Amino acid sequence: MLERVKQVVTKHKTAVLAILCVLLIGIAYAVGRHSAADRVAEKPTIMTQEQTQDVTTLRNQLNISRANANALQKRLAEVQSGQRAPTTSYYVSAPTVERAAQVVERQIREDTPTLPRAAREKTDRTVVTPITKDKDGKDLPADQKKVDVYKINLRKDHRIKVGASAIGGKALMTVGYEQGRFEALAHFDGGKYKGATVTYNIIEW
Numbered sequence: 001m002l003e004r005v006k007q008v009v010t011k012h013k014t015a016v017l018a019i020l021c022v023l024l025i026g027i028a029y030a031v032g033r034h035s036a037a038d039r040v041a042e043k044p045t046i047m048t049q050e051q052t053q054d055v056t057t058l059r060n061q062l063n064i065s066r067a068n069a070n071a072l073q074k075r076l077a078e079v080q081s082g083q084r085a086p087t088t089s090y091y092v093s094a095p096t097v098e099r100a101a102q103v104v105e106r107q108i109r110e111d112t113p114t115l116p117r118a119a120r121e122k123t124d125r126t127v128v129t130p131i132t133k134d135k136d137g138k139d140l141p142a143d144q145k146k147v148d149v150y151k152i153n154l155r156k157d158h159r160i161k162v163g164a165s166a167i168g169g170k171a172l173m174t175v176g177y178e179q180g181r182f183e184a185l186a187h188f189d190g191g192k193y194k195g196a197t198v199t200y201n202i203i204e205w
Contacts, residue, residue: 044126081135097145
């Protein structure tokens with residue numbers, strides 16, 4: 001078995017090098033994106049209700065894609081209209097709801113042990129929003145104002161793939177790139193490009 005692997009590696013040096021290069025690039029990209037997400041997750045963002053309903057503001061302030069911003073805006077609208085119940089609730093003392101939002105933001109940033117587990121969870125983004133208006137846009141009475149904390153995991157829009165394909169009884173190395181519903185695959189025999197495949201997901205759930 002080991003001898004056979006050596007023969008394959010010797011015979012297809014270029015293909016093996018190409019696969020290793022793509023894997024290293026993919027790993028470096030994934031680590032870089034993960035580190036960037038961690039840095040953003042460590043610093044929650046305070047946003048007003050109006051800002052959370054504007055796709056462009058969400059996109060710019062949270063540094064996310066248009067698709068993620070559109071999906072997030074819809075979810076936040078559902079939460080703020082009362083269609084989704086909070087996972088947990090807790091209380092802080094502050095003279096105003098805006099000041100309470102600053103207190104909550106600081107507690108999350110400092111990972112205060114007294115915070116509920118849901119608020120301390122590591123996610124791609126964290127948004128802290130003082131809720132001052134009801135679902136119809138009218139000002140809430142002081143005793144009904146609150147602070148919402150949104151823990152957000154983003155849909156990953158870019159993927160690099162490496163694999164193998166068997167075409168006509170021949171094994172080919174396959175390198176792929178996926179963005180959203182679109183996927184493109186390139187096929188190599190050794191170091192020689194042999195063709196491509198393009199796919200598009202027509203249904204997602």
